[in-house]
Amino acid sequence: xxxxxxxxxxxxxxxxxxxxxxxxxxxxxxxxxxxxxxxxxxxxxxxxxxxxxxxxxxxxxxxxxxxxxxxxxxxxxxxxxxxxxxxxxxxxxxxxxxxxxxxxxxxxxxxxxxxxxxxxxxxxxxxxxxxxxxxxxxxxxxxxxxxxxxxxxxxxxxxxxxxxxxxxxxxxxxxxxxxxxxxxxxxxxxxxxxxxxxxxxxxxxxxxxxxxxxxxxxxxxxxxxxxxxxxxxxxxxxxxxxxxxxxxxxxxxxxxxxxxxxxxxxxxxxxxxxxxxxxxxxxxxxxxxxxxxxxxxxxxxxxxxxxxxxxxxxxxxxxxxxxxxxxxxxxxxxxxxxxxxxxx
Amino acid sequence: xxxxxxxxxxxxxxxxxxxxxxxxxxxxxxxxxxxxxxxxxxxxxxxxxxxxxxxxxxxxxxxxxxxxxxxxxxxxxxxxxxxxxxxxxxxxxxxxxxxxxxxxxxxxxxxxxxxxxxxxxxxxxxxxxxxxxxxxxxxxxxxxxxxxxxxxxxxxxxxxxxxxxxxxxxxxxxxxxxxxxxxxxxxxxxxxxxxxxxxxxxxxxxxxxxxxxxxxxxxxxxxxxxxxxxxxxxxxxxxxxxxxxxxxxxxxxxxxxxxxxxxxxxxxxxxxx
Numbered sequence: 001x002x003x004x005x006x007x008x009x010x011x012x013x014x015x016x017x018x019x020x021x022x023x024x025x026x027x028x029x030x031x032x033x034x035x036x037x038x039x040x041x042x043x044x045x046x047x048x049x050x051x052x053x054x055x056x057x058x059x060x061x062x063x064x065x066x067x068x069x070x071x072x073x074x075x076x077x078x079x080x081x082x083x084x085x086x087x088x089x090x091x092x093x094x095x096x097x098x099x100x101x102x103x104x105x106x107x108x109x110x111x112x113x114x115x116x117x118x119x120x121x122x123x124x125x126x127x128x129x130x131x132x133x134x135x136x137x138x139x140x141x142x143x144x145x146x147x148x149x150x151x152x153x154x155x156x157x158x159x160x161x162x163x164x165x166x167x168x169x170x171x172x173x174x175x176x177x178x179x180x181x182x183x184x185x186x187x188x189x190x191x192x193x194x195x196x197x198x199x200x201x202x203x204x205x206x207x208x209x210x211x212x213x214x215x216x217x218x219x220x221x222x223x224x225x226x227x228x229x230x231x232x233x234x235x236x237x238x239x240x241x242x243x244x245x246x247x248x249x250x251x252x253x254x255x256x257x258x259x260x261x262x263x264x265x266x267x268x269x270x271x272x273x274x275x276x277x278x279x280x281x282x283x284x285x286x287x288x289x290x291x292x293x294x295x296x297x298x299x300x301x302x303x304x305x306x307x308x309x310x311x312x313x314x315x316x317x318x319x320x321x322x323x324x325x326x327x328x329x330x331x332x333x334x335x336x337x338x339x340x341x342x343x344x
Numbered sequence: 345x346x347x348x349x350x351x352x353x354x355x356x357x358x359x360x361x362x363x364x365x366x367x368x369x370x371x372x373x374x375x376x377x378x379x380x381x382x383x384x385x386x387x388x389x390x391x392x393x394x395x396x397x398x399x400x401x402x403x404x405x406x407x408x409x410x411x412x413x414x415x416x417x418x419x420x421x422x423x424x425x426x427x428x429x430x431x432x433x434x435x436x437x438x439x440x441x442x443x444x445x446x447x448x449x450x451x452x453x454x455x456x457x458x459x460x461x462x463x464x465x466x467x468x469x470x471x472x473x474x475x476x477x478x479x480x481x482x483x484x485x486x487x488x489x490x491x492x493x494x495x496x497x498x499x500x501x502x503x504x505x506x507x508x509x510x511x512x513x514x515x516x517x518x519x520x521x522x523x524x525x526x527x528x529x530x531x532x533x534x535x536x537x538x539x540x541x542x543x544x545x546x547x548x549x550x551x552x553x554x555x556x557x558x559x560x561x562x563x564x565x566x567x568x569x570x571x572x573x574x575x576x577x578x579x580x581x582x583x584x585x586x587x588x589x590x591x592x593x594x595x596x597x598x599x600x601x602x603x604x605x606x607x608x609x610x611x612x613x614x615x616x617x
Contacts (some may be wrong), residue, residue, distance in 0.1 A: 029605070044487055044488050045490055047438075047439070047487055048440070048488065048489075049442065051465070118600070123505050123506045123507065124483065124504075124505075124506075124507045125486065125491075125508075126485070126486060126487075126488045126507060127488070128488035128489035129489065129504070129507045131504075132496065132502070133504045133505065134505045136504055145496050145497040146496075146497040148497070149497045166440070168441070172440075172442065172491055172497065172498070173489065173491075173495050173496060173497035173498070174440035174441075174488075174489035174490055174491045174495060175440055175489075177488075177489035178440055178488075181489075209513060225464055236374075248507075250505075251505075251506050251548075251598060252547035252548055253548070253549070253597060253598040254545055254546065254547045256544060256545060256547075257544075257547065262393045268446070328617070
């Protein structure tokens with residue numbers, strides 16, 4: 001049968017057009033997606049919906065040293081994609097404006113959409129408020145938030161970008177912070193070998209890695225629990241008997257929290273050396289040696305580290321090497337090479 | 345024919361209008377209620393000096409002289425209630441867009457216009473009680489970055505290191521101050537409210553306070569009546585028995601706790617007209 005009637009032809013065209021539109025894949029590049037093996041995100045997306053324009057503005061701000069008083073320091077200085085947005089191995093603590101040193105190791109920015117509290121002491125309770133700390137810190141960017149707003153208002157490019165992202169040319173601090181949140185919210189790292197293994201995506205782990213996973217479950221997962229490998233609590237893991245940095249107690253103002261720091265996520269841990277809040281250990285071997293040999297007593301030492309016979313976690317060298325083999329399966333190469341996070 | 349159409353139209357119009365009026369009970373008509381905050385220091389009107397001034401015009405409970413350079417606080421969640429069940433709750437909204445932020449007011453002695461809060465949409469009726477919050481509660485912080493009076497780049501006082509707004513800020517100088525520059529600053533903040541577990545001590549300190557005041561009269565809101573409640577805020581009561589020799593820098597929830605307790609006694613209705 002030959003379709004001759006013009007109306008039918010038009011109808012067919014309609015159908016084709018519709019169906020082809022429906023089939024074409026949507027651009028998911030700037031869409032937040034919860035990995036199936038992750039918990040629910042905590043961020044208030046209703047107040048700040050991620051858009052391509054908002055993300056790109058956040059990216060520009062993230063890499064822009066204008067955020068610092070003298071134009072010398074950007075967020076990227078201490079948060080590098082190749083390190084899963086943690087600092088480089090050479091910087092146990094942050095190096096900021098005028099080469100001033102901070103007091104703690106810059107943590108990885110991955111998977112912050114799933115966090116309720118931020119920084120080693122958990123003092124910040126919303127992702128939007130995180131960047132103000134770096135911007136206004138005298139030893140990081142040393143810029144006044146109000147002055148940053150003025151600089152961006154008078155910039156030749158930014159007002160137009162705020163207009164595109166938020167519908168207002170008026171540059172204000174909440175929109176600066178929202179765009180930075182949009183950029184960091186997209187830093188979801190969930191495609192390590194481990195993820196593909198637990199999601200049954202055809203990934204195989206070696207015998208050593210599997211043995212390491214089992215040992216990890218026995219010896220580490222009471223604190224590094226869940227798919228983000230942290231229970232988000234604050235604990236004293238026996239680094240010192242006296243504290244130069246009281247950690248969580250600075251926030252809670254309670255002596256029972258002295259020397260406690262947030263249990264860090266272990267995703268991409270292979271890349272985020274040096275370790276601990278002050279970056280004192282350069283290697284994963286040194287970290288595990290600390291847990292097996294180096295734990296020292298103090299009034300707030302975590303109960304989990306008070307063994308029956310000796311302090312710490314009992315592990316032999318073979319067990320440690322297996323655990324480290326497993327920890328390396330948490331490295332997400334796709335994430336650290338994802339071009340949407342590149343500075344351009 | 346045209347005439348009939350006209351009559352029909354007019355009657356439909358009239359019907360709609362009257363229906364509208366019938367459907368609207370008295371209580372759902374709205375007027376205005378003004379709340380004005382007057383800052384005082386004991387028996388004196390407040391006046392500010394420039395920071396660092398050695399002209400001390402006030403005296404604290406310990407007999408130490410002092411002056412004030414900054415006096416500011418947040419008022420939020422204003423409610424009015426009346427003897428016949430009248431209730432008004434000010435609309436609250438945290439938003440990145442300053443124009444959409446609602447229900448948060450920053451009273452600053454340095455800005456006379458900030459002392460007057462005009463509540464619109466108050467249902468017609470009589471009111472004899474006002475309830476308000478001093479500071480920014482949890483629900484003002486957990487929504488993230490906000491504009492307007494909550495924007496740190498627009499004058500909001502925000503603790504970066506321990507996320508939250510400074511609900512009450514008092515700064516000045518005293519010749520008795522232990523500070524090298526004779527200054528003092530009392531920043532009262534902290535909103536987390538977590539009961540300690542068994543065997544543990546208190547963590548965090550919630551210094552946000554809710555104040556309930558009787559207006560002393562039945563203030564009537566109507567088409568012709570716009571009540572104005574004058575509330576006095578006494579800095580001397582907030583400072584309480586402070587000794588500037590050893591207390592001149594209050595910058596954490598725990599340190600601010602005794603002052604937050606004082607806040608509950610610092611507000612009083614002066615008069616309503």
